[in-house]
Amino acid sequence: MSKTLKNCSPLLNPIDIGTLQIKNRLAVAAMVTVYCDPDGMATERYIAYHEARAKGGWGLIITEDYAVDPAGRGFWTAGLWKDEQIESHRELTQRVHQHGSKIIAQIYHCGRQTSPDIIGCQPVSASPIPCPAMGCMPRELTIPEIKKIVCQFGDTAYRAKMAGFDGVEVHGAHGYLIAQFMSNYSNKRSDEYGGPLHNRIRFPLEIIADIRRKCGDDFPIIFRMSADEFVPGGRQIEDTKVIAKMLQNAGNAGIDAIHISVGVYGSTSAIIPPLNVPHGWIVHFAEEVKKVVDIPVITVGRINDPHLAENAIASGKADMVAMARGSLADPDLPNKFAAGDCEDIRQCIGCQQGCVQILFRNEPIRCLVNPTCGFEYLQERAKGKTNKSKRVVVVGGGPGGMEAAIAAAEAGHQVSLYEKEEYLGGEFALAPVPPSKGDMAFLLAWQQKQLQKKGVDVHLGTEFTAEMAGKIAPDTIILATGAIPSRPKIPGMDYPHVVFARDVLKGKATIGKAVLVLGGGLIGAETAAYCTEQGVKVGIVEQLSAIALEEDVTRREYLLKLLADRKVDIMTETRIVEIKKTSVVLDKNGEVCEYPADTVIIALGMESYNPLQQALSGKAKVTVIGDAVEPRNALEATREGFLAGVNA
Ligand SMILES: Cc1cc2nc3c(=O)[nH]c(=O)nc-3n(C[C@H](O)[C@H](O)[C@H](O)COP(=O)(O)OP(=O)(O)OC[C@H]3O[C@@H](n4cnc5c(N)ncnc54)[C@H](O)[C@@H]3O)c2cc1C
Numbered sequence: 001m002s003k004t005l006k007n008c009s010p011l012l013n014p015i016d017i018g019t020l021q022i023k024n025r026l027a028v029a030a031m032v033t034v035y036c037d038p039d040g041m042a043t044e045r046y047i048a049y050h051e052a053r054a055k056g057g058w059g060l061i062i063t064e065d066y067a068v069d070p071a072g073r074g075f076w077t078a079g080l081w082k083d084e085q086i087e088s089h090r091e092l093t094q095r096v097h098q099h100g101s102k103i104i105a106q107i108y109h110c111g112r113q114t115s116p117d118i119i120g121c122q123p124v125s126a127s128p129i130p131c132p133a134m135g136c137m138p139r140e141l142t143i144p145e146i147k148k149i150v151c152q153f154g155d156t157a158y159r160a161k162m163a164g165f166d167g168v169e170v171h172g173a174h175g176y177l178i179a180q181f182m183s184n185y186s187n188k189r190s191d192e193y194g195g196p197l198h199n200r201i202r203f204p205l206e207i208i209a210d211i212r213r214k215c216g217d218d219f220p221i222i223f224r225m226s227a228d229e230f231v232p233g234g235r236q237i238e239d240t241k242v243i244a245k246m247l248q249n250a251g252n253a254g255i256d257a258i259h260i261s262v263g264v265y266g267s268t269s270a271i272i273p274p275l276n277v278p279h280g281w282i283v284h285f286a287e288e289v290k291k292v293v294d295i296p297v298i299t300v301g302r303i304n305d306p307h308l309a310e311n312a313i314a315s316g317k318a319d320m321v322a323m324a325r326g327s328l329a330d331p332d333l334p335n336k337f338a339a340g341d342c343e344d345i346r347q348c349i350g351c352q353q354g355c356v357q358i359l360f361r362n363e364p365i366r367c368l369v370n371p372t373c374g375f376e377y378l379q380e381r382a383k384g385k386t387n388k389s390k391r392v393v394v395v396g397g398g399p400g401g402m403e404a405a406i407a408a409a410e411a412g413h414q415v416s417l418y419e420k421e422e423y424l425g426g427e428f429a430l431a432p433v434p435p436s437k438g439d440m441a442f443l444l445a446w447q448q449k450q451l452q453k454k455g456v457d458v459h460l461g462t463e464f465t466a467e468m469a470g471k472i473a474p475d476t477i478i479l480a481t482g483a484i485p486s487r488p489k490i491p492g493m494d495y496p497h498v499v500f501a502r503d504v505l506k507g508k509a510t511i512g513k514a515v516l517v518l519g520g521g522l523i524g525a526e527t528a529a530y531c532t533e534q535g536v537k538v539g540i541v542e543q544l545s546a547i548a549l550e551e552d553v554t555r556r557e558y559l560l561k562l563l564a565d566r567k568v569d570i571m572t573e574t575r576i577v578e579i580k581k582t583s584v585v586l587d588k589n590g591e592v593c594e595y596p597a598d599t600v601i602i603a604l605g606m607e608s609y610n611p612l613q614q615a616l617s618g619k620a621k622v623t624v625i626g627d628a629v630e631p632r633n634a635l636e637a638t639r640e641g642f643l644a645g646v647n648a
């Protein structure tokens with residue numbers, strides 16, 4: 001397919017933010033990475049991660065939130081709360097600048113959206129009202145304490161300037177301390193910092209004035225705010241527009257750009273929306289703000305495709321587009337877009353598994369579709385082709401096997417991939433089937449294209465055997481044979497109306513009018529959701545106290561809502577006793593009942609499928625990856641596949 005150079009795209013036009021000239025309209029949005037050390041210092045991991053995005057062509061990189069005070073940290077974030085932190089971050093800015101990108105430090109205080117486990121003391125806020133997501137009662141700030149934090153913002157911005165940052169983004173979004181002051185939702189004060197709008201924005205106005213005093217009028221300031229907080233009593237777009245204008249016109253020199261996001265911790269799935277949410281779903285808020293200000297407006301939110309970003313710019317709805325997860329998924333997105341290599345872009349699938357889910361455990365973030373995200377410092381990717389090309393066989397064409405084959409081929413090996421089914425994708429080919437999971441298919445489409453481009457010899461409908469290994473005599477065999485559904489010994493399992501979830505999702509098994517899904521893990525719960533699309537009565541039985549516990553909180557929220565809206569019967573802490581012809585016998589804490597069902601769907605876990613390892617021992621270098629090691633998910637499969645491929 002011929003490629004179209006995108007050099008004339010409005011997305012690639014330069015833009016100024018105050019005195020700062022930026023080469024294109026693509027920004028990396030702020031993301032806590034948990035790559036810094038516990039004292040907020042930049043590590044090589046942190047610097048190499050940003051450097052990869054600078055090399056990849058992003059015009060602007062907005063860093064994770066730098067705490068202005070250790071007590072203002074919501075995670076193990078970077079910090080510039082003391083002079084000793086400047087040096088390590090100076091190396092970051094220098095390395096980013098070498099590649100022509102600009103870098104702005106986001107600065108923040110989390111206020112009540114943290115926990116004593118992280119900061120070692122009681123959180124503070126505008127008012128003593130706990131954040132519903134954190135549940136910890138904050139202490140109301142006194143006026144001298146407010147003045148001190150204002151000063152800390154100015155000092156942090158000054159340190160950012162000393163460290164070589166091109167500006168700061170003041171984090172007034174997502175329900176952190178500044179947002180706590182700006183919103184009636186969290187600010188119930190009756191002094192000059194509470195009540196009417198002009199009082200509630202006194203805190204951010206004083207912060208901007210302090211930054212100006214310490215850093216000068218020409219030091220770019222972006223202000224990030226949530227257009228709509230999506231919580232009862234939270235701020236909505238009309239107040240946001242007024243605030244945006246007031247911040248622009250503040251004092252002698254107001255803010256230089258505004259970055260429009262949404263949500264607070266009480267609506268986390270709006271801040272970082274999962275794949276259930278449409279692409280570009282909040283661009284209209286940027287458009288609204290753009291009507292009342294004349295500084296650049298940045299939009300964000302589920303924009304994972306450069307054409308979507310281009311559209312936001314071309315239609316005049318925003319001046320810049322920030323991508324958070326899109327930049328994790330593909331650090332080279334801008335360069336690939338500019339070169340017209342759009343089909344090579346790895347798109348974020350909104351799975352949340354490598355980024356949000358891991359961040360919420362306060363661990364270093366990763367990415368399901370980009371196995372080197374967060375590992376850039378290890379320089380694992382092959383630099384050019386090897387001169388010791390090996391014959392590599394990959395067994396299994398799921399996400400793990402495909403990633404292994406791509407990485408091995410990229411490293412210069414001769415790669416053959418064997419898949420016993422007539423299609424690629426393995427179990428993950430079923431992941432896009434349940435409602436709202438269509439984006440999952442992006443990964444498989446990308447992998448299949450890359451197999452083709454990298455010249456991998458793909459054998460579909462071919463079960464690889466130990467005998468074949470003898471004939472082909474490969475140097476390396478990567479076993480990515482995945483997992484198969486567990487078949488527990490339940491009386492009645494052999495009835496014809498008992499089917500496996502995977503067969504229902506594949507369309508191989510039809511369902512009746514009353515379906516009971518045995519097992520409420522991810523696969524069971526999502527299969528139940530799928531069945532509701534057919535308008536039938538659906539129940540789920542789960543022995544644990546809740547269902548879909550593997551899902552991250554944001555995806556789970558959407559799934560549970562869908563199941564509730566469609567009136568799915570969820571029976572937790574319930575044991576399966578026996579399957580009968582038209583019912584299933586269940587036991588809830590000793591209370592036995594018969595639940596009517598004309599279709600029983602089994603989703604009671606997976607078992608790794610690895611029948612070849614032993615037989616192949618001694619015939620070649622053998623590496624087992626993905627679910628074949630132990631049933632887990634595609635995040636682990638792609639990472640292990642990649643490592644097996646580069647180290648073939
Ligand atoms: C409905 C559903 C939803 C899911 N949703 C998610 C999700 O949202 N996120 C997530 O991360 N994971 C999800 N998963 C799990 C995910 O699909 C698996 O964890 C992942 O596919 C494992 O990848 P793998 O490459 O290790 O193995 P698999 O994808 O299982 O692939 C193994 C492949 O090996 C082939 N094979 C086996 N033996 C041979 C042989 N001898 N010769 C040739 N071929 C062979 C099989 O046919 C299969 O295609 C979901 C699974 C299902 C069923």
Ligand SMILES: Cc1cc2nc3c(=O)[nH]c(=O)nc-3n(C[C@H](O)[C@H](O)[C@H](O)COP(=O)(O)O)c2cc1C
Pocket residue numbers: 029030031032033063064065106171173174224261271272273300301302303322323324325326355356359365
């Ligand atoms: C892992 C992760 C960490 C984040 N950390 C921050 C942060 O430090 N500051 C911030 O303003 N937003 C943060 N966000 C929100 C993003 O900046 C962005 O607004 C959100 O992810 C939606 O954009 P996207 O769809 O392009 O990912 C974070 C998002 C993710 C995924």
Ligand code: SF4
Pocket residue numbers: 325326328329347348349350351352353354355356366367368369370
């Ligand atoms: S882990 Fe999933 S949601 Fe996060 S950036 Fe990667 S693809 Fe996107």
